[in-house]
Each structure stands twice: as structure tokens, then as C-alpha cells.
Amino acid sequence: MGPRIGPAGEEPPTPDKATMPSEDTAGEDASPAPRDLRPSVFYNIKFFVLCHSLLQLTQLMVSGYLKSSISTVEKRFGLSSQTSGLLASFNEVGNTTLIVFVSYFGSRVHRPRLIGCGAVLVALAGLLMTLPHFLSEPYRYDHSNPEDTPQDVQASLCLPTTPAPALALSNSSCSSYTENRHLTMVGIMLTAQTLLGVGGVPIQPFGISYIDDFAHHSNSPFYLGILFAVTLMGPGLSFGLGSLMLRLYVDINRMPEGGIKLTSKDPRWVGAWWLGFLISAGAVALAAIPYFFFPREMPKEKRELHFRRKLLTIAASPASKGEDSPLEQSLGESQKKQDGLAQIATDLTVIQFIKVFPRVLLRTLRHPIFLLVVLSQVCMSCMAAGMATFLPKFLERQFSITASYANLLIGSLTIPSAILGIVVGGVLIKRLHMGPLRCGILCLLGALLGLLLTTPLFFTGCSAHRIEGIAQRPAMQPEPGLFPSCMEACSCPADGFNPVCDPSTHVEYITPCHAGCTSQVVQEATDKSQPQVLYTNCSCVEGGGPVLGGSCDSACSYLVLPFMLLVSAGTAAFSITHTPSFMLILRGVKKEDKALAVGIQFMLLRVLAWMPSPVIHGSAIDTTCVHWALSCGRQAVCRYYDHDLLRTRFIGLQFFFKTGTMVCFALVVAILRQQDKEARAAATVSGPGSSPGLQQKLLVSEPERKREDSRV
Template sequence: MGEEAQLSDKDTKATMGIEDTRGGKVSPDSQNLRPSVFHSIKFFLLCHSLLQLVQLMISGYLKSSISTVEKRFGLSSQTSGLLVAFNEVGNTALIVFVSYFGSRVHRPRLIGCGAILVALGALLMSLPHFISEPYRYDRTSPVDTPQDFKASLCLPMTSALASTLSNSSCSSYTEAQHLALVGIMFTAQTLLGVGGVPIQPFGISYIDDFAHDSNSPLYLGILFAVTMMGPGLAYGLGGFILRLYVDIDRMPEGGISLTSKDPRWVGAWWLGFLISAGAMALAATPYFFFPRKMPKEKNELHFRRRVLAIISKKEDSLSEQSPRETPEKKDGLARVAPDLTVIQFIKVFPRVLLRTLRHPIFLLVVLSQVCMSSMAAGMATFLPKFLERQFSITASYANMLIGCFSAPSAIAGIILGGVLVKRLHLCPMRCSALCLLGMLFCLLLSLPLFFMGCPTHQIAGIIHQPGTRRGLELFPGCMEPCSCPSDDFNPVCDPSTHVEYLTPCHAGCTNRVVQEALDKSQVFYTNCSCVAGGGPVQAGSCDSACSHLVLPFMFLVCLGVVMACVTHTPSFMLILRYLEVGVQAARQPIREEASDARVMAWMPSPVIHGSAIDTTCVHWAQTCGRRAVCRYYDHDLLRNRFVGLQFFFKTGSLACFALVLAILRQQDKEEGTKVTCSGLQQQLLASGPEKKPEESTV
């Protein structure tokens, strides 16, 4: 407001493209002056909505393809969770500087530069595909023959051939190369976090500064609504892209014999990053043409000038009447200043921070948001992998389910919470009650998830169902003449006993038969010494008997998401209504503290969920002597620990809201007592000045 007061009338009218006459009319010459489209806050809103949409699509795309990246580069879930969390490292390191000291820069250009960094980070994420060797899903097959042809069979030469190829594989793909590829992805994730730092804070502040006060909430609502579609588009893009083979740009001679249902299938994960990088570069282009300061929306500058004049007159009259109160009133005027100097901020921030931390309601609400963000981070990162492993569905289908149901459920929950707060005119106590009910229903809906899942397949030599004989003990010594390679993986299934073998060699099979059909061909292995009757066994993992439960499971998950997101708006209303911070610029520390709490949840939560998933693995792949990706999980343990972590965070959020409601009820009782005492005093001191009951700190 101080800067605008110094603007001359001529400059103000020039920026508005309007020149007033004495009669209050617009001159004819000014009607021909049409401002550029880049001087429209509505066009900026459109550009920024698209930009944040693409930004969230990039960050969400890695989560949609996390299981595919694990297969391709031999990563554990803990490592992939750490990779996802690295997106927040650069964001956490720079968000404070951008939020507090970045208002003096050219915000649109800085947003554009950040978007370019995000595009470069997305390109860097796809780089490991182009500098690594082609994906070979069967390491025992010779290079000059089509893969999976007579591979993994029980032949006398299998042992020598597997040993030779294993050594050559380790020599061509060393540990140093693996670390370099993983390091590139970690660097790309950090760059994505750094580039995303100025996008949201500067965009929101730019819209809030130059939009009409009555339009600013509407614009921000549109921005958030459009942005929320980003994760849904990311999972939808992942569902489409992962149907394509990873080496679609360099297919081996003779083609491949895999289908997307094969556990060795790896989709074209890198293609989504290229598409997202191109979209981000296009969305960043308009920001280099927006002005540093654009004209306020219609009639707003005139209104603010009138407000400044009234405040100035009031300040002058108060200074004449009571000179001693002038500094205090001047400080009150400073409290509505849009930003502070560095020295003023350093002086103000410690007091604001200490006062904020002493507020129990603020701490409890933020802690509940940390729990909900931790729950959301774990679900967004590993829910596709959980569905893929638990219900034996493809990665593409899992992403399509999440993109079509989970993301719209989150949007619906947030809108429902906002509508309830507005229509019912909820007071703070009722807002906390609404948050408590939402988390309670969310917690109850997660209880059936512990019992909705598929049992673990019976894997010969690894996992056997209780009460059944081990698959390899049916024929003792059947594998001894085969000398099967330990690092080979080409699963086959015995349909009669529903027993799965790691390779046809582990089943003792010596022949391979391909049955051609109209739509597809099926591969069978015969003469299997470890299978009753000699086979045949079918290529691929055994089909799950309960894959139909995936839709009811997702239905309950989506209902829980709706109930959890209902608490979004009322929880923020609790923060805004219960924090009366004196300095206007100190509202930014409050927003950033809540943002930092979210960041602190999104950084450790994927690592915690990934570590919990790794503890349920029963068979690890080995690459050059190191543990790589997990091939088989204990489904019951996986379900109990993944859903259990979600249940834990939901319980923490529920407990926080229960404490908030208890504190509010206690404060309401105390305020009622104060009002009653004040009324008695008014009756006893009827001759004294009339006193109003003390208002609540709310």
C-alpha cells in the first residue's frame, strides 16, 4: 500500500489504460488503448493453472511407475522411496528464502525459470534409459538369438552357458555404472524440487496482489481445483505408457515374447518424462512476457487510494489529539504492510514463531496434517505397487484404477468439506467436530482392508502353503542334473497343483512348445521331471484366484480418501481463526510452517513405507552379487504392514482432532463462566460504565 501511495496519478492511469476526465468519463482516446493479454490477471491464472497441473503431473508420474523403475534398475522399495523423497530436498532448502525474500524479484520470470528447471529435471530423469544397455529380461539367452528362446531349460549345457553369460553381464554392467544411473535419477529429483520452489508461492502471491479482492478467493479456488487434477493425469499417463515395452525405440531382432501380464515386463517409463518435460517447457514460455507488476483489476486502485486517504487523515487527527500514541498507531499501520525489510523480518519472526508454537490448537492441527500427509505420501507412492503385487494385476491397470478413482475422490472430499463449512456456517468447535467425524469414518473404512487380499502363491522351494508338501520335495533330486542358474527368472505355473516355479529349469522341463491362437500365442514347457505327469506347465505366474477383490478394495480406499479430504478445509479454518498474528507479513510464516510440516511428512513417509514393504520380501533377485529388486512378497505380511501404516497415521490424526475438540470445549466453558461473571458485575455496578462481556480469543 505504501508503494502504491507513491505512484503518481499519471502512472496509475497509464498502467490501467484509463484516463479520467473531470466529469468522471473516459476520454475517447483511451478507449482505443487495449492492454496486452499479458497484463490480464485472468490470463495469468490460466497459465499458472496449467503450469501447476503439469508440475504435479511430473512429480506424480514417478510414483505411478515406481515398480517399473525398480524392475528396470534393480532397486529396493526403500531406495525407490528415498528417490521419491529427494524431490522435497531442494524444496525444503530454498522455500524459506523464496517465500520471505523473493517478493522483490520479477516473480513471473522466476516462475518461468523454475519451470524450465523442472523440465530439465524431467529430461534428466529419462536419461538413464538412453545411456544404459537394452533391457534383457532373460540373462541366460544369447545375444544373437531372440530372447526367451530355449532359455532356462533343463539342458546339460545350461550350467556352463549360464555361468559364462552371468560373468559377461557383470562385466558389462558394473556396480559403478549402476550407481551412476541411480545418481542421475537422484540428481534429477533434486532438480525437480529446486525448480518447483518458486512456482506455487509466487503464483499465489501474484494472483492475490493484482486480482480484485472479491475475485481473489475465486481465482485461487480455480487454481487449486485445476491443480488437483495433476496427480490423476499422472496415473492416467502411467497407465497408458506402461503398456508399451521399455525398449520400444530399440527393439531386439526377432521381437520379444513377453506380454504386459508377465512379471518380467517393463514398460516405457521414460516416455512419460519426455512428454511431461515438453508440456512443462510450453507452459513456462508465457511467464517471460508477464510484467513484474500488472494493473490491479477494475476499480481496485481507486478503492485502495481512497482507503489510503482515509487512513492518512485518521492518522493525522490521532497524532494531533494524542501525540504519545502516534508510534503505536504507526506500528498499527505497519501491520498491514504487504512486506517487510530483512531487518524488520528478523526482528518480528522470532516473536511470531514463539507465539505460534505456544498455541496448542495450532500445533495439534499441524500435527494432524503431518499424519494425513504421511498417509497420503505412502499411498500415492506405493499403492500402485501394492495393488500390482497383492491382486496380481498389471502396472498399467493399477495406475488406471488410481487415476480414475483416487484423485477424483480427493477433489470431491475437499469440495465437500468446503461446502459444509460454508453452508452450515461452522464455528471453530464444529469445524473440529467435522474433522473428528471425517477421520473416524476414514479409520473405520480402513478396517476391512486388512482382510481383503490374496494369499501368497505357492512357490516351489521358496513358499509353500500350510498343510501342503513343498513343490520341490515331490521329486527329490529332480533338479540336480539341470544345474539351474540361481539368478535366472522365467516363472512357470503348474495349473494342476497351482505351484509356481522360478524357471522351467527349476521344474525340470526340457522342451518348449508354442501354441498359436487367433489373438495371441501361449508358451508351454513339457517333459518336466519335477511336475507330476511331466507337465505341461504354462509360461508366466499363476493367476490369482481373488483378483476380483481389487475393485471393492479400491472402493473402500476411495471412500476413505473422501472422508480424509473432508477435513482439509475445516482444519485450515481452525488455523486461520485461532491465530491472531499482529503483523500482516507474519501470515506467511504460518503458511510456510504448515507447508514445512507437509514437507516433513512427504520426505520420511515414502522411505518408511518402502522399508516396511522390503521386510515382507521372501525372494530377492541378485545382480552381480548384490541384492536387487524383490521378486516375491508374503502377501499377508505386505497387506498387514502397508494397511497398518495407513491405520497408524489415521489414528494419530484422529487423536489430534480429539484433543483439539476437547481444548475448544474447555475454552468454551471458561468463556461462558467469564460472560456470566461479567453479567453479575454489570448488575452490581449499575451506576458504573456499561461493560461488554469479554470476547473469546477466537
């Protein structure tokens, strides 16, 4: 017979003649076990690591995909940046409300099965995010038309014979049904984001604890390193997927007859944002299948069994019966500590756990190192959440690039830079054998370098070109046009949007009607590019035109690559602080509080950073808007921003959080220096007058302490 898997969590029986060759004997050729009696692949911890890496990768693709298409969702459903920021932050609401209880449940539940259920919920939430696309009517990029007429560029021309402004027709279509439909779509997306956070609660904590419990103690860090490395690719893939999907038209599944006359460079273009959610949700659903076949507990890896059996042999030998060996004593003490921690979590009921948690929280927050490091991580997370949510939109507006290109830049430059910074931080700790003080200094230097690298971002950009009839600053009156009375007879719709650009003066008009244009010419392109649309006979344009369809190009589009290189370099510098800051947290609390300290840390990061930061950044972006689209009398999406003000406030918020991070790390270094001086003074005082035994103890413990500090 082949090796038999015993009950979960139990030690295997004493190996007999049948099981010894196949499991324990090294270097001997064992006869292969029958195929039907071999252990299942689901009892292999390596296979679990592979499955969990793929699951966390796809989960982060779902949760990060909204950030890659945030500006597209705003245009499609008429949302302000504040509302879209609230939508992005709702991912953390469900996660925050349940993450604390993960510390309570621990290993009481069937962890793989619960991970699978959470993954299924994530997949359903991703599908729910696509529901507004299928429930809403086809996208109309020319809102100056009544809803019962086909989209036609003629509606944007100056037509003096128009009996009434199209605005009246547009307002007549506004009803309680229209507003309720808008609120329903927003409510569906908020619900989907909440479920997405709830489904992600058990995935990472239970997966990490499952790997650590059943992997060999020397293999566990290696497996977790693989897990984190693969997981970090998820945000990059989400931006890459967004770059591909936003090149497709939003209604690709229900294209109008004759197609559309928009290009991806047109400001009215809306990409297929929903298609990425379908793809990533399907990937999560496939990755969730194996978790329903993993056991609740699996045997330890083989080398762990060898190690335990050697210890049992040593313990059973006659020389060791009188007194326990130091190795056995240390193993017994560590096992008692682990059992004690597990016993605390096991004996508490849910009510007792809720009562005890505030006291543990207050006791943990009294540690100055823990508190300051968590505050620094809160500042970094605020910076990261705002950057991840609104950097694609910022690049679109500041440098007049497409949403697809913005996502491509972020996915190929910024995300890999963050991964590189995290790896470099971990390597530096391992190679230089850094203790707490050196970790604090490394964090301070990384934050200072990141701050210096991103300071030039304030000046990397240019002012917005002139938009005729729109103020260049918020809350200012628009400047008078070149010909104030040129479009009085045109009956231009106030809520129309079909921008055109005068190439000679670099002045933009909201619609051809606002430029006084009465005719249109389509020039067929010689290559495979889209045809060029020209508008002629424009009474509001000096010389009568012609003007080109689409917005004017930015005068500083060439600065987008230097801007992204600076952002990526600053991101890499700040990412270096990731691993050493975690080490400071683990060293700054008592051993019995480490598990809950990590849970408290993640809870504070979500409550103080990942939830409010997108809303704060979105509100700051909204204050720089100079022209809002109107939907039934309410402000919808912003169409034009003051570029200088947008850059100053967006980068200024980032600079504020980066400065807070650096200040917190500086205080950490100051406290650690003071503690190091006190420790040296105490050692000096006790040295001359102390006994030789105490001196020997100090000499012996110093290398041990350094070795302990160097462990990551």
C-alpha cells in the first residue's frame, strides 16, 4: 500500500515497512504507489500556493479595474469626481466591517472553503458592476438631441431656422423616472463595490495562515514571497486590461446602424469599461473552483515530518531521559507560546472578543513606535489611494492623452516601480542585517528621497488653452468672445458638447454651433485612420474657419513621459519603506499582541486612508472645474478644468501626505536613537561592577540580539 493520509491535524502513525520507503527513506528507490492510492494533489501545499497566487492576482484585477476606468464611468453616468471617489472607497466599507473578526475566527473554520466562498462573492460583485451597462440605454454622445431622434452631427450646427432651443427639449425629457434611473445605477455600483470588499475579507488572511500552518517552517517564507510577488502583478494587469478595453466603444454589443463617428481621442469617447469587469470576474470564478476541494487541514511537508521524528528519537534515547536538551526546551517553550495564543482566541466567545478588542486596541496604540509607524503608513496609503484612483484622469486632462494610453503608462511604469521598491527594501534589510534603528533610518531616507523626486511635478505641466465662453478660473465670469453677437440666431443648446478647435488661434468652442458654423465637410483619410471632420462658414471664428472637430491638443503633451518617470521614481523610493516599516511594527509591540497588532494596523489603514482618501482627492479635483455638464438641472460630469489649479491641488495633496510620512519616520528615528542611548548607558553602568556571569551573558546575548534583529 502507498502512503495514507490520516485525519487532518493528527501526527502520522509510526511508519511501517510499506510507508517508510515512499515517504521517509532518503536516497532509496521506492516502488511507485498505485495511481488510485497516491495522495491527492489537493493535499499538496505547493499546489495551494499556486492556486492562491492566481486567486489573489485575479481578485486584485477586479478590485483595481475600477480605478483604471474611473474617468470613463464618470462620463458614462454623469458623475462628479467626489461621487466616483466615494464609489471607489466603498470597496473598503465591507472589508473594514469584517476584517477584525478574521483574527477571532482564526483556524476554527474550513479556511479553503471560506476562501472559495469569498472568491465566488467577488466574482458575483464583478458581474454586478456590469449590470448598469445592460440596464441603461445606449450611450448618446450628442446630448443636444431629443432622445427619440438619431444621433447626428447636424444637431450641433448653427441652424437659424430652429424653432426652439434644444435645451427645452432636453429639459422636457427630465422626469422622476430619469432621476430614479440615475440613482439606481449609482446604487447598484455602490452595492457591488461593498460586496467586492466583503468577498475579499477571508482571501488573504486565511490563505497566508493556511500556508504558514502546513508548509515546512523553512519553506513558508519562500512560499509567501512567491505569493506576494505574483499578487503585486494584479494592479498592473488591471491597468493593462483597462488600456485594452477602453480602446473599444462602450456599446460594442449594440452598435447603432451605420456605426459611430467618434475616435478614442474625442473627449466624448466612452470605452467598454464593463467588459473588463466581465473578464476579471470570470477569471476569479475559475480561480475559486479548487478551494472547494482542499481539506480543512493537510499534513505538514515531508521535511517537517523528518525533523519531528528525529526529535522524538532523540527524546527517546537513554542519554536524554534525565534532562531535556536545550533544543527541546526551546521548542517546548515556543510551542507553549503558540498554544497560549491559540487558546486565548479559542476560549473567547464573539461577545467576549468584542469586549476585549477595545482594550487591546488602546494598549497597542500606547506604543509610540507602533503608533508613529502606523500614522506614516496611513499617510502613504492616503497618497497611494488618491494616486491610484485619479492619476489616469489627471493624465488625461493635464496632457490631453487618451484613457487607454494613461492606463498603459501607469501599468507599465508606476506599478513595476512599486514592486521594485518593495523588493529592494527587503533585500537591504536582509543583506545589511538591519535592526530597528537602521530600519527607521532606511524608512526616513526613502521618504525623503521620494519627496525630493516628486517636487518637480508641481512645474511639469502647462496652462489650459482658451475655451470660448468659459471662464479660465472657477467662480469667474467668462471672457467676452471675439464676436459677441455672432451666434444669437443659432439657438445653440446650453448642454450640448461637441468640441471643435480653431487651429490658427488654438481656441476651442464647445460645439460647432457656438463657433457659428453652418456646414460640415468630411475629409477621407488616405491611410487607415479615421476621417477628419471640418466645420466651415463659422461666423464666430476669425476668417470664417474652418475649424477641426475635437478638442485642441495640449501644448505640453511631450511632458507626459518625464512626468510619469518622476512619479515612478518617487513611487519606488516610497515603496522601499514598505518592508522595514512592517518590521518596526512587529518589533514595536509585545509578542502576544503581534497578531492583533497587524489586524489593527490594516483596520486603521482602511478607516483612515483607503476609505476617505479617494473622496478627499475627488472633492479637491471638483473645486478646479470651470464648466459642468448639466443633467436635468443638476451638475453631472465636469467637462473642463483649470489645468494649473488641478495640478497644484492634486500634487499638493500628494506632497502633504508625503511630508506627513517623512515627519512620522523622523520621530520614529528620534525615539529609537533615544532608546538605543539608554540601552547603551544601562549596559555601561552595569558593566564594570557587574559579575562575570552577567558580563558573559551580555556578550553572548549581543550576537543573538543582532541575529534576531536581522530576521525578516
